[in-house]
Amino acid sequence: MSIESPKRLIPGWVWAALTVVVIALVVVLFFTDRRKTPDTSFEYDLSSYTQIDPKEVIFKEAGRIPLNVANPSAMAIGPDGKIYVGGENAVIVLNDEGKELARYAVKGTPGCLAAIPDGKLLAGMKNHIEVLDAQGSSVATWQDLGEHAWLTSIAVNDQNVYAADAGNRIVLRYDLNGTLQTRIGAADTARNIPGLVVPSAFLDVAFDPMDALWVVNPGKHGLENYRANGDLVSSWYRMGMDLPGFCGCCNPTHIAFRSDGTLVTVEKGLNRVKLYAPDTSLLGVVAPPEGLLAPGSATMSCDLEPPVRDLAVDAKDRVLVLNNPKHVILVFEKIPNREGEAPAKP
Amino acid sequence: MKKESNLGRREFLRGTAVAAAAGAAWMAAHPRSEATVWQIDPTKCVQCGRCSTNCTQNPSAVKCVHSFQICGYCDLCGGYLQPGAKTRDSGAENELCPVGALKRTFVEEPFYQYTIDEKLCVGCGKCVKGCGVFGNGSLYLQVKHDLCMGCNECSIARNCPANAFRRIPASTGYLLKTGEHGGKERK
Numbered sequence: 059m060s061i062e063s064p065k066r067l068i069p070g071w072v073w074a075a076l077t078v079v080v081i082a083l084v085v086v087l088f089f090t091d092r093r094k095t096p097d098t099s100f101e102y103d104l105s106s107y108t109q110i111d112p113k114e115v116i117f118k119e120a121g122r123i124p125l126n127v128a129n130p131s132a133m134a135i136g137p138d139g140k141i142y143v144g145g146e147n148a149v150i151v152l153n154d155e156g157k158e159l160a161r162y163a164v165k166g167t168p169g170c171l172a173a174i175p176d177g178k179l180l181a182g183m184k185n186h187i188e189v190l191d192a193q194g195s196s197v198a199t200w201q202d203l204g205e206h207a208w209l210t211s212i213a214v215n216d217q218n219v220y221a222a223d224a225g226n227r228i229v230l231r232y233d234l235n236g237t238l239q240t241r242i243g244a245a246d247t248a249r250n251i252p253g254l255v256v257p258s259a260f261l262d263v264a265f266d267p268m269d270a271l272w273v274v275n276p277g278k279h280g281l282e283n284y285r286a287n288g289d290l291v292s293s294w295y296r297m298g299m300d301l302p303g304f305c306g307c308c309n310p311t312h313i314a315f316r317s318d319g320t321l322v323t324v325e326k327g328l329n330r331v332k333l334y335a336p337d338t339s340l341l342g343v344v345a346p347p348e349g350l351l352a353p354g355s356a357t358m359s360c361d362l363e364p365p366v367r368d369l370a371v372d373a374k375d376r377v378l379v380l381n382n383p384k385h386v387i388l389v390f391e392k393i394p395n396r397e398g399e400a401p402a403k404p
Numbered sequence: 405m406k407k408e409s410n411l412g413r414r415e416f417l418r419g420t421a422v423a424a425a426a427g428a429a430w431m432a433a434h435p436r437s438e439a440t441v442w443q444i445d446p447t448k449c450v451q452c453g454r455c456s457t458n459c460t461q462n463p464s465a466v467k468c469v470h471s472f473q474i475c476g477y478c479d480l481c482g483g484y485l486q487p488g489a490k491t492r493d494s495g496a497e498n499e500l501c502p503v504g505a506l507k508r509t510f511v512e513e514p515f516y517q518y519t520i521d522e523k524l525c526v527g528c529g530k531c532v533k534g535c536g537v538f539g540n541g542s543l544y545l546q547v548k549h550d551l552c553m554g555c556n557e558c559s560i561a562r563n564c565p566a567n568a569f570r571r572i573p574a575s576t577g578y579l580l581k582t583g584e585h586g587g588k589e590r591k
């Protein structure tokens with residue numbers, strides 16, 4: 059009489075199938091994420107704004123100037139064509155092809171720079187202006203503007219220095235010796251001045267080719283034109299995510315004028331550089347987000363500083379864009395025969 | 405037999421007293437390490453949305469919080485308004501928050517104050533992303549400890565793509581954002 063073993067009662071293939079089921083259960087239960095992904099209504103999608111039709115782009119990248127300085131944060135072009143770049147504890151001086159000519163030591167990181175015709179350099183050091191001579195030695199320190207001051211831009215002409223203080227929401231006019239002359243941009247209903255709205259540390263000033271001073275009013279998404287005495291001459295504002303508008307809470311972050319009077323603007327959030335005619339109509343795009351080496355602008359995590367830290371136009375009307383994280387100046391030239399010239403004067 | 409039993413009890417009590425004294429001495433020499441809780445490092449969070457879907461609590465124990473110190477009180481708030489909002493009014497069609505948890509009140513022209521209705525907020529991070537891209541990054545996500553169950557293994561932390569979750573001392577509780585000029589310090 060033989061006794062049948064239990065193995066014979068349950069065939070081998072059943073054991074194999076059971077093993078497979080147990081393994082599958084373990085994998086499904088412990089090694090997969092079966093929770094639902096967030097609904098699309100919870101997604102923040104800017105792709106329709108970051109993608110720019112190539113036909114709108116009227117400039118091309120003509121070169122890159124690598125920068126051998128930590129945290130490059132400010133840029134200026136001197137009357138002799140030299141490029142000055144301020145970074146951590148240093149200002150480097152480059153020729154127009156990017157060859158380093160000199161290096162000045164400074165205490166801190168300049169937030170803005172401007173070269174004056176006598177060869178001196180003005181460096182905005184958060185709450186004061188430092189004057190450097192042609193050898194890079196500090197020859198003067200202008201008034202301390204207080205703990206809230208945050209100098210973000212300097213523009214210079216033959217008689218005046220205009221310094222934008224984003225922290226105190228004001229533009230200060232100095233003479234060339236650093237004596238304060240006028241405070242520009244404070245709200246004044248009697249003079250029809252709306253007041254500068256500056257939600258973050260971006261406030262830019264620039265001269266157009268006719269020596270008129272333009273001040274960005276970033277919270278109002280536009281520009282204001284002031285006389286030296288602080289009178290408001292004109293203004294234009296254009297809030298919007300679309301191409302002709304200025305997006306976000308506070309834009310444009312930087313401006314510069316070309317010799318034909320066209321205006322170059324930089325925006326943060328939607329990182330883009332654009333060109334406007336003197337009549338304020340949009341002429342085209344100088345650089346879309348990818349052109350600024352900022353393809354992730356729409357997915358940028360909080361608190362990253364915008365990649366573009368400064369803007370300049372050189373004597374050849376090229377647009378120079380300072381990219382901080384990439385340590386590079388991007389040089390853009392107009393594409394010949396593309397739309398985008400300023401309308402001919404009547 | 406009875407005597408033996410009494411002796412055993414006495415020895416047991418004596419032994420217990422010695423063990424308790426030794427334990428107390430050891431604990432005095434080695435103070436208990438502080439209790440910790442889960443929290444989000446706002447500098448690492450990329451607002452992937454999983455905080456709203458992966459928490460064991462429904463709605464999530466993760467909520468949006470706001471640093472008034474960093475906020476620009478902007479009219480055109482990237483955290484409050486849809487990217488393409490044509491107008492700046494607070495009509496529902498213009499609001500970015502899918503559950504209407506972000507509220508704004510007029511302060512003075514052109515400034516608005518933004519607050520979060522915690523009961524409505526599901527911690528999706530959509531407003532956080534908008535504020536970070538276009539504003540000062542004053543909105544951010546935190547685990548609220550009055551709502552968090554303190555799961556041993558936080559089910560969001562397990563799936564966080566940015567490694568933004570970490571345990572911090574319970575006495576600290578939160579990883580708060582501070583900073584002047586939009587929290588964007590120039591080095």
Ligand code: SF4
Nearest residue numbers: 449450451452455564
């Ligand atoms: S899971 Fe991580 S990255 Fe995603 S929202 Fe939460 S903390 Fe941020």
Ligand code: SF4
Nearest residue numbers: 501525526528529531
């Ligand atoms: S958008 Fe999301 S994180 Fe922001 S308040 Fe609304 S529910 Fe909360």
Ligand code: SF4
Nearest residue numbers: 459552553555558559
């Ligand atoms: S520990 Fe638990 S309750 Fe707290 S946030 Fe994580 S999953 Fe939610």
